[in-house]
Amino acid sequence: MTQRWRWVGDRALLRTFAEVDVIDANRAALACRGEVVALALPDVEDVVPGARSVLIVMRPGAEPSGDVLEILDADARDTRSGRAGRDHQIPVRYGGDDGPDLADVARLSKLSPAQVVAAHQAAEYVVGFIGFAPGFPYLLGLDPSIATPRLETPRVRVPPGSVGIGGGYAGIYPAATPGGWRLIGRTDVALFDPLRDPPALLSPGDRVRFVAR
Amino acid sequence: MTMRVVSPGAFTTIQDLGRPGWASSGVPPSGAMDQPALRAANLLVGNAESTAALEITLNGPLIEFVDAAAVAVVGALFEVELDGEPVFMNETLPVQAGSVLRIGKARAGCRAYLAVRGGIDVPAVLGSRSTYAPGGIGGPRGRALQTHDFLRAGPAASHLAMRRIKPIVGSNPTEAVRAVPGPQENAFTARALEKFWATEFRVSPRSDRAGMRLECEPLAHAGSADLDPEGVVTGAVQVPGDGLPIVLGPDGPATGGYVKIATVITADLPVIAQARPGDTLRFVPVDVERARSAWRDRERALFESIEELE
Numbered sequence: 001m002t003q004r005w006r007w008v009g010d011r012a013l014l015r016t017f018a019e020v021d022v023i024d025a026n027r028a029a030l031a032c033r034g035e036v037v038a039l040a041l042p043d044v045e046d047v048v049p050g051a052r053s054v055l056i057v058m059r060p061g062a063e064p065s066g067d068v069l070e071i072l073d074a075d076a077r078d079t080r081s082g083r084a085g086r087d088h089q090i091p092v093r094y095g096g097d098d099g100p101d102l103a104d105v106a107r108l109s110k111l112s113p114a115q116v117v118a119a120h121q122a123a124e125y126v127v128g129f130i131g132f133a134p135g136f137p138y139l140l141g142l143d144p145s146i147a148t149p150r151l152e153t154p155r156v157r158v159p160p161g162s163v164g165i166g167g168g169y170a171g172i173y174p175a176a177t178p179g180g181w182r183l184i185g186r187t188d189v190a191l192f193d194p195l196r197d198p199p200a201l202l203s204p205g206d207r208v209r210f211v212a213r
Numbered sequence: 214m215t216m217r218v219v220s221p222g223a224f225t226t227i228q229d230l231g232r233p234g235w236a237s238s239g240v241p242p243s244g245a246m247d248q249p250a251l252r253a254a255n256l257l258v259g260n261a262e263s264t265a266a267l268e269i270t271l272n273g274p275l276i277e278f279v280d281a282a283a284v285a286v287v288g289a290l291f292e293v294e295l296d297g298e299p300v301f302m303n304e305t306l307p308v309q310a311g312s313v314l315r316i317g318k319a320r321a322g323c324r325a326y327l328a329v330r331g332g333i334d335v336p337a338v339l340g341s342r343s344t345y346a347p348g349g350i351g352g353p354r355g356r357a358l359q360t361h362d363f364l365r366a367g368p369a370a371s372h373l374a375m376r377r378i379k380p381i382v383g384s385n386p387t388e389a390v391r392a393v394p395g396p397q398e399n400a401f402t403a404r405a406l407e408k409f410w411a412t413e414f415r416v417s418p419r420s421d422r423a424g425m426r427l428e429c430e431p432l433a434h435a436g437s438a439d440l441d442p443e444g445v446v447t448g449a450v451q452v453p454g455d456g457l458p459i460v461l462g463p464d465g466p467a468t469g470g471y472v473k474i475a476t477v478i479t480a481d482l483p484v485i486a487q488a489r490p491g492d493t494l495r496f497v498p499v500d501v502e503r504a505r506s507a508w509r510d511r512e513r514a515l516f517e518s519i520e521e522l523e
Contacts, residue, residue: 006395006396007393007395007396007501008393008395008396008446008449008473008476009392009393009446009448009449009476009477009478009479009504010393010476010478010479010480010501010504010505010508011446011479012444012446012476014396014443014444016443022441025441033237045233045234046233046234046235046236046237046242046444047237048236048237048443048444048467048468049237049444050441050442050443050444050468051441051442051443052441052443053441053443053444054444055443055444055445055446057233057236057444057446060479060508061505061508061509061512129237129442129468130237130238130239130467130468131239131442131466131467131468131469132239132466132468133239133347133348133466134238134239134240134348134350135238135239136239138442138468175348175349177347192238192239194240194338194339194348194350195338198238199235199238199240199339200237200238200239203237203238204237
């Protein structure tokens with residue numbers, strides 16, 4: 001059997017998925033992650049999904065188990081039962097002070113601001129993975145017509161709840177952080193609360209729709 | 214047992230062995246940068262290795278003990294004084310009620326751990342007391358120590374063994390940091406790879422627990438510096454578009470979209486923890502097998518270095 005994973009340092013294993021469409025690759029990655037998590041192995045510290053990858057982090061000194069390697073080496077996997085995640089509706093106030101970059105996104109996309117908002121709401125997004133900051137979702141499924149590059153100079157402080165576009169991803173800033181995504185709106189939904197289990201509102205594989213409020 | 218922070222020092226945080234397992238929620242593991250030093254400090258005061266202690270950076274705190282306690286300081290070489298008298302690091306130190314412990318400047322290395330018998334009792338968040346200051350999680354209200362913070366110790370067993378540890382930790386700036394190549398070594402030109410393993414990097418003052426920035430001539434990428442974001446580990450050496458490497462620390466992001474030229478081995482993460490701004494360091498490639506045996510050697514050394522004094 002071909003080895004489809006590689007070591008990252010001395011305690012992590014990385015499996016990447018080569019499917020052309022990142023949505024397909026992500027679906028395979030999340031299915032793979034689910035299989036490893038289901039083993040509930042005490043030697044596995046974390047199973048981290050990326051856009052098109054899964055990283056298995058083991059306790060220092062632990063040997064990777066044969067079960068895990070078999071899962072990582074599996075070629076095709078059944079991702080049809082992929083509607084396991086939860087559905088979320090995120091209410092957004094678009095434009096104005098809440099979305100200071102809406103006009104720029106419209107200009108770069110050669111659309112009107114109203115068309116940008118309509119395109120942003122029309123899509124059903126999948127939470128590909130969480131990263132950058134606690135609870136920050138990378139949402140797959142952005143309408144390519146409103147995909148826009150990040151700011152040349154990131155903002156020092158992005159207000160919490162800001163709804164943005166970063167390249168081909170849509171996202172939401174859970175807390176005030178520096179950030180380079182273009183901001184088109186803002187939500188009051190709390191995306192991260194460390195006292196909640198799970199602490200992040202959105203989990204990889206969940207589906208998201210934005211609605212105007 | 215209560216202690217009062219008279220002055221917090223440059224950057225003093227509460228750390229245990231961290232909260233691994235939450236990267237899927239975007240939460241980094243945090244925890245002590247130099248984990249063997251934290252573990253040793255805990256063992257010297259009869260705590261479980263994973264107990265929360267103070268991580269002290271470059272310039273230490275001044276702490277008044279309201280009640281009697283037992284403490285130990287392990288890690289970088291700091292000046293330590295109890296009620297104005299110099300005292301030893303690396304051994305169990307009984308402290309009387311009303312005493313003041315002063316941890317001064319680091320003379321070598323960057324970080325040390327002050328363990329207190331019973332451990333420092335702040336609420337655990339996501340299974341750990343470790344401070345993740347950028348996210349406001351753990352420690353006292355999610356931040357580093359401040360003047361007039363009161364810290365409490367948890368319960369401890371009545372018997373306390375006096376112990377000492379040979380100073381196995383600390384920085385050796387001439388020692389090369391061992392790293393496993395990749396996972397994206399192919400994203401660099403052959404010349405850049407050669408340079409990476411040959412360069413004396415200087416540690417930038419813009420380094421913190423999220424990442425240690427290295428100064429050098431920029432390393433050239435063969436193609437893009439960006440990749441589809443993926444999970445990252447502490448010790449990953451990512452190289453963004455400017456060609457300057459960053460060694461990710463325990464407060465670094467849970468996923469990252471920059472290519473990684475190498476990954477520091479677990480056994481050598483303490484060397485990264487102890488590097489100070491302005492220090493130089495080199496990397497040397499090792500394979501996974503050697504990395505794992507280096508970890509086993511380090512574990513053995515940690516336990517063999519502890520001596521009972523009575």
